Amino acid sequence: MVAAGLMLAGCASPPASGGHSTSVPSAAAEGMLRTPRAVTVLDAGDGAKLCLGAIATSLPPQCGGPGVIGWDWAEWSGAYTEAAGVRWGSFTLTGSYDADAFTFRPADVRPGNEGGATSAGSWSGEADFSTPCDPPEGGWQVRDAARTTAESMQRVFERAMTLPGYAASWVDRSRIPSVGAEATPEQQLAETAPHPELTIVNVTVVGDVTAAETALTEVWGGMLCVTAAERTEADLLSVMSELMPQSGSHQVLMAAPNTRAGRIDLQVIHDDGALQQEMDQAYGVGTVIVRSVLQPVG
Structure with missing residues (x-):
């Protein structure tokens, strides 16, 4: 089995531009691996490491990762930053990874242009806060304004978590004019006003969707979408x-x-x-x- 680690995002002051690329003909050989984008190589005095996971938001930054075999900072003058005895820079790398030794041996290295301390460990893709239900006949509408308040929204989520087979719940705020349907999840979250009358409450359950919807409409009179889930x-x-x-x-x-x-x-x-x-x-x-x-x- 495996050990799960907490993923943290971080950044620091950007490295200076410059440097050069190094490569050998074997860069495309079978078994070679690459970083999907520029990531940080960091050396705190105990050898260069490839920052593929968490990077502490400090100056200088801190990270753990596989050791980089044969790394020579002299080859990258102008492509890295140095502070408090720590050197770090942004690079894309291709090479071979030894899981047992926890080392990466680069065969091709190119300076990155992203700036800051960058990690390849963040999960790709964005969270989906859209509503999976088709609009009801007549369109999305508030059914009972008296039960479409910030307080009743809190109660509906509290009720949802007590449902048999509860899987997930979230809000779709794309109907709020300042957010819009094309808003990213981050933009949706940045909208601080609750606007319960413009919010679609989404709940997923394993089991009886109709019974779940009935239980939720007892406390929530706003727009509601209840769908089936595969796993609780x-x-x-x-x-x-x-x-x-x-x-x-x-x-x-x-x-x-x-x-x-x-x-x-x-x-x-x-x-x-x-x-x-x-x-x-x-x-x-x-x-x-x-x-x-x-x-x-x-």
């Missing part, structure tokens, strides 16, 4: 409880339940497919989705 929140948290205390050789960067999608997102430095197969056999296909930071060349 309790099921996903049970899987997480098994993954969290385990330790192994896959160097987990992030593990988190995605209740809206009904899965556990598990991000590792590299998986050749064996870990995904293990997760499928242990928990069922689609329960745990494994993604590797280091990707095969080509």
Whole structure:
């Protein structure tokens, strides 16, 4: 099994531009892996490390990761920042990864242009706060204004979490004019006014959707979408409880339940497919989705 780590995002002052690329003909050889974008190489005095997971938001930044074999900062003058005895810079790398030795041997290195301390460990993709239900006949409308308040919205979420088979709940705020249908999840969250009359409450359950909807409309008179889920929140948290205390050789960067999608997102430095197969056999296909930071060349 594997150990789940808390994923933190961080940044620091940007490295200076400059440097050059180094490569050897074997960069595209079979078994070579690459970083999907520029990531930070950091050296706190104990050797260069490839920051694929969490980066502490400090100056200088701090991170852990596989050691970078053969790294020579003299080759990258002008492409890195130095502070308090720590050197770091943004680079894209291609090379070979040794999980047992926890090292990365680069065959091709190019200076990045993203600036700051960058990690490849953040989960790709955006959270989906849209409403899966089709609009009801006559369109989305408030059914009872007296039960469409900030207080009743709080009560409907409290009621949802007590439902048999509860899986997830969220709000769709795309109908708020200042947010708009094309707003990103971050923009939706930035809208601080509650606007319950313009908010669609979404709940997913495993089991009787009609009974769940009936229970929720007792406390909520606003727009509501209740849909079926494959896995309950309790099921996903049970899987997480098994993954969290385990330790192994896959160097987990992030593990988190995605209740809206009904899965556990598990991000590792590299998986050749064996870990995904293990997760499928242990928990069922689609329960745990494994993604590797280091990707095969080509």
